[in-house]
Amino acid sequence: MTTYSGKTIEEAIANGLKDLSLTRDQASVAVKVQPRNGFFGIGRKLAQVEITKKEEPKTEENNQASVKIVNQTFTVAGFDQAPTEDEDSEEQNEEKLQDIVTDLSTYLNDVIDAMGFEHTLSTDLKNHHSLYVNIDTAEEKQSLLIGRHGRTINAMQGLAQIYVNRLGANNLNVVLDIANYRARRSEALAQLAEKTARNAIANGKPVYLNPMPxxxxKEIHNVLADNDHVITYSTGREPHRVIVVAPK
Structure with a gap:
């Protein structure tokens, strides 16, 4: 089994058939990597296919022998039946999700390398709907990658989310983190929410917070959801949409 590349799947197949001196009818083709133009010029990939020569047709005698074997029941480790369609589908979805995580890691590595930062990435797929990506870099570089009020890391997280959506993982939520920034930011947002609620109640007027992603x-809304004295709502258009905390 040999792998061949090309700008398109058709080109990769043509390269393989020419190298192996086969016609299309004589070859079995498995697509291993779909071609990708990349995102903002980063993450470009060639198509990759594996090509093998099809087996020669079996004789009638061999076919009869094969039928006898197929009709037998094999028991391995206590199982006497093939995997169900649901099990196969679940396994395929798991493999596809792992491929998406690998592709995203490659893309983020390319982006951060292009920014000039030495780093390592680690991923934690908590379930089929949440992917945590930690960026480990030198301590003196962490604040640069986070950015003022988290603008840089939030922008990279937005790119990562768009990237996995383009790959078909629309239900996968991506969280990028550096030096436990997300936990520290959540604590700061909770304190901001409580302080803003007290100000709104004391002054009897709505308080408009600065724009945030x-x-x-959502974290501000959740913190004040059970507060009986204020309501929260968002107004404006992205990227200038703000949250408002108003007394009831």
């Missing part, structure tokens, strides 16, 4: 606005 949707996932941070």
């Amino acid at each position: 949707a996932f941070e606005r």
Whole structure:
């Protein structure tokens, strides 16, 4: 089994058939990597296919022998039946998700390398809906990758989310973190929410917070959801959408 590359799947197949001196009918083709133009010029990939020569047709005698074997029941480690379609589908989805995580890691590595930072990435797929990506870099570089009020890491997280969505993982939520920044930011947002609520109640007027990304606005909403004295809502258009804390 040999792997061949090309800008398109058709080109990769043509390269393989020419090298192996086979016609299309004589070859079995398995697509290993779909071609990708990349995102903002980063992450470009060639198509890759594996090509093998098809086996010669079996004789009638061999076919009869094969039928006898197929009709037998084999028991391995206590199992006497093939995997169900649901099990096969679940395994395929798991493999696809792992491929997406690998592709995203490659993309993020390319982005951070292009920014000039030495780093390592680690990923934790907590379930089929949440992917935690930690970026480990030198301590003196951490604040640069995080950015003022988290703008740089939030921008990279936004790119990562768009990237996995483009790969078909629309239900996968990506969280990028550096030096436990997300936990520290969540604590700061909770304190901000409580302080803002007290100000709104004391002054009897709504308080408008600075623009922040949707996932941070959601944290403010959640912190004050059980507060009987204020309501929260968002107003404006992205990227200038703000959260408002108003007395009831």
